[in-house]
Amino acid sequence: MKITGIRSHVLQYDLDEELGYSQQYYLKRTAHLVEVSTDEGMTGWGECFGGGDIAFANKAIVERVIQPMVLGMDPLEREVIWHKVYNLLRDHGQKGMPIQSLSGVDIALWDLAGKIHGVPVYRLLGGAFRERIPVYGYGMMLQRVPDLKERFAAESAAISAAGYKAMKMKIGRGVKEDIALVETVRDAIGPDIGLMVDANHAYTAREAIPLGRELERLGVAWFEEPVAPEDRQGYRDLCLALDMPIAGGEGEFTRWGFRDLIHNRCVDVLQPEVCGLGGITEYLKVRALAEAHFMPIVNHVWGSAVAVATNMHLLAALPDLPGGAHPVQPMLEYDTTPNRFREELLTEPLRVGEQVKESGGSVGLPGGPGLGIEPDPDFIRHFTVR
Known part of the structure; x- marks a missing residue:
């Protein structure tokens, strides 16, 4: 062939x-x-x-x-x-x-x-460690509207009602405004729903550290991309200054780019983007580096149903870290904002949202050979x- x-x-x-x-x-x-x-x-x-x-x-x-x-x-x-x-x-x-x-x-x-x-891709990767994958809902994108807090409150409550046990929101509008937004969302969803925040490298480390302390007070599960991906020292400073996990890696490429990020423990949660870092072939090498340093992986997922399906296979084949009778399971990031390329692209949709609602927060593995999808x-x- x-x-x-x-x-x-x-x-x-x-x-x-x-x-x-x-x-x-x-x-x-x-x-x-x-x-x-x-x-x-x-x-x-x-x-x-x-x-x-x-x-x-x-x-x-x-x-x-x-x-x-x-x-x-x-x-x-x-x-x-x-x-x-x-x-x-x-x-x-x-x-x-x-x-x-x-x-x-x-x-x-x-x-x-x-x-x-x-065979499915997860079989090529060595098999599935789990039959179902927990899903967290990603929403609450920024908008230039006067009622952003009210919109975030309504959207976060809707994501929770849809069955997601954890969710992620955007921040990066300024420290005071960010704190107010996160407080609004925490009030809307209560203390038991996991909440992560993503700043998309809006801050310097000097700005991000006091912001992070406020996020800790609000029970945020991780602080994602607080500083620019080039600022390795800033990432390390945040890891040392805060008890809350620091997440990042979506803007990094290849095993060589991830090498120092991982070795120097610049993040607590690694977020490789398989559609950007070099594909599945290179993702496996990044995964091996992370596992060698006992660094948890939660893949960054953004794009169409093809990207979602790809990550479902990778997460199915991701070994438990460090292993045990009751391991913490990796989560699938799922965009809950309107996206026709996620919902309507495939001849047979993945039905992630429906599965989350039916199961209370998880999704089953794709069936069929390869990625198990057909655009x-x-x-x-x-x-x-x-």
């Missing part, structure tokens, strides 16, 4: 309301899917992290840079393909968009391998932008 083509599909549509985080606001939902074709008619699907106009740059890298490198190669030689592409890209981008683009191609190759062997070609044609 040989690779005969790699095609990018950038999907986009207009949102009804503007959403945002500490760095920007946006009015379009974007997803970047990658389709790898073979001479025997089998196809694999992956996804590249990077929304908005970033997706168009990544599309060019996938189709005009990576595709010529791998045409005619055996799709099962994932390590060979990964290292060939990385070595040829190394002088032009060891992080960022080239690695995001490689990630989507690599995930598609794993999907293809599962289909070739007739709807008519849906893709309708939402593709060129």
Whole structure:
């Protein structure tokens, strides 16, 4: 079997309301899917992290840079393909968009391998450590509206009522305003629901430390991306200053990028983004580094149903750390904001929200070979932008 083509599909549509985080606001939902074709008619699907106009740059890298490198190669030689592409890209981008683009191609190759062997990806990864995965709801995006606190209160209460036992909210509007927002959400959901906050690197360590102390008072489970990903010392300072876990890693790439982050214990909870860091092939190396340092992993998940399904397989195959009769289970991050690329993309939806409601907070493993999903070609044609 040989690779005969790699095609990018950038999907986009207009949102009804503007959403945002500490760095920007946006009015379009974007997803970047990658389709790898073979001479025997089998196809694999992956996804590249990077929304908005970033997706168009990544599309060019996938189709005009990576595709010529791998045409005619055996799709099962994932390590060979990964290292060939990385070595040829190394002088032009060891992080960022080239690695995001490689990630989507690599995930598609794993999907293809599962289909070739007739087994789910989690079987290729060594098997499932769990039959169900706890899910936390991610919502409460920032908006430029006067009633943001009231909206956060209503949205957090709705996420709790939908069956989620934990949730995450955005912050990053300023220390005083952030504290008021978190207080509002904590009052709305009560003391027993897990609450995490994500600042998307809005602060310096000097600002984040006193903010973190207030978040500890409010029972926040982790403080995500408090400082810029380049500020390793700032991350370490926060880990030492606060009892609350510090989370991060979604903006890091490859085993080499994660090496010092993990070795120096710059975070307490590692959040690798498989659609950005280099794909499943590289995720496994990052996972091994984290396990060697007894660092818990909670994957960062953002994108379409393809990204969600990919992470379900990774979390199913994630070993218990450190192990025991009653281990703490890894959680699936699930975006609860409106997203047609999550709900309507597949011929058979994942039904994550419905499963959470029915089960009281968890989701079952995907069935079928590969990622166990099939994107709807008519849906893709309708939402593709060129």
